[in-house]
Amino acid sequence: MADKPAATAATQEGQARAKMGAVKMDDIARMAGVSKSTVSRALSGSPLVNEETRARIQALVESHSYRVDTRAQGLRKGHTHTIAVVIPLLHEHDQPISDPFFLELLGHIADAVADHGYDLLLSKIGPGRTDGMADLVDTGRVDGLIAIGQSTAHLGLERLAARGMPLVVWGAQLPEQHYVTVGSDNRAGAERAVAHLIAQGRQRIVFLGQRTVPEIRLRHEGYVAALAAAGIEPDPALDVPTRFASASALTAMRSLIAGGASFDAVFACSDVIAISAIRALQDQGLKVPEDVAVVGYDDIQMAAFYNPALTTVRQDTATGGRLLVDLLFAQIAGRAARSVMLPTELVVRASSGGALSGTTTPGSR
Secondary structure, rough: OOOHHHHHHHHHHHHHHOOOOOOOOHHHHHHOOOOHHHHHHHHOOOOOOOHHHHHHHHHHHHOOOOOOOOOHHHHHHOOEEEEEEEEEEEOOOOOOOHHHHHHHHHHHHHHHHHHOEEEEEEEEEEOOOOOOOHHHHOOOOOOEEEOOOOOOOOHHHHHHHHHHOOEEOOOOOOOOOHHHHEEEOHHHHHHHHHHHHHHHHOOOOOEEEOOHHHHHHHHHHHHHHHHHHOOOOOHHHHHEEOOOOOOHHHHHHHHHHHOOOOOEEEEOOOOHHHHHHHHHHHHHHOOOOOEEEEEEEEHHHHHHOOOOOOOOEEEOOHHOOOOOOOHHHHHOOOOOOOEEEEEEEEEEOOHHHHOOOEEEEEEOO
């Protein structure tokens, strides 16, 4: 055991460090007259440390407000207790991560990550950053990655999966993909939405969305399938590429109207796009749904309170967020994980002229 003067000197040094907020495990060890490894064992509850020593160490820890550096500890053990949530927007120049759908899904992800005792690192990967996700992984700051959307980053996601990085993506299931996805049945959801418009007597239905994104490509397939089932030939003039940002959608819809296109309904690939379309229609004196019926996709909170209330395809973000996290932690633990496709619901409200405003029509897997 250290002699009394040495122990006193160590205590005084530790107190000086405490005043500067810089007490380290080495200091606790010197003040307690034990090795650094003994302090580490005591704080981790090891039975190799006797109760008297443990109590002495604990008293010093509390009196000097020492906190274990869990990040450094995790790095030594090969993990960081941090999950990255990435929003890849390589296809978008102006879509913010404050998009209501992103925020809703992100909230459910954050809750589930916190339940596992992990921190969350949020990152937006914009145009021109094709290696942005790989760069983030290579920093060694995260134990796994959740991507909200595939954007045009499918090949980059494939490369990350090939490296064995724990990875789960909110998006579409693509042929022969090697990463795990959680997402809605985009094709069936869109087909049901367009079939609903046709059931209201609409024949000239606009498609608003950007088909370079896998989920939107599947929604377009559902749009075409619903038209074909009703014997309606798709009109290329009504297929309008539209980015997800409100201003872009508003511009696209105004251009369609100004061009003199004939249409009586709009299927928009997000609620943000649908709300922008309604505004453009109303600005031109057109009534929704009397002149033009509108259906959106996502069922963000604003959809029910807009005027007119928006008919939309509901995605189960609560279940989706939990599954994204559960499947990621399964991979971190070395277990197998499989992709999941969630059903959608058609929520009928005033904007489509549906007779059963506010009702839902369950989808299928």
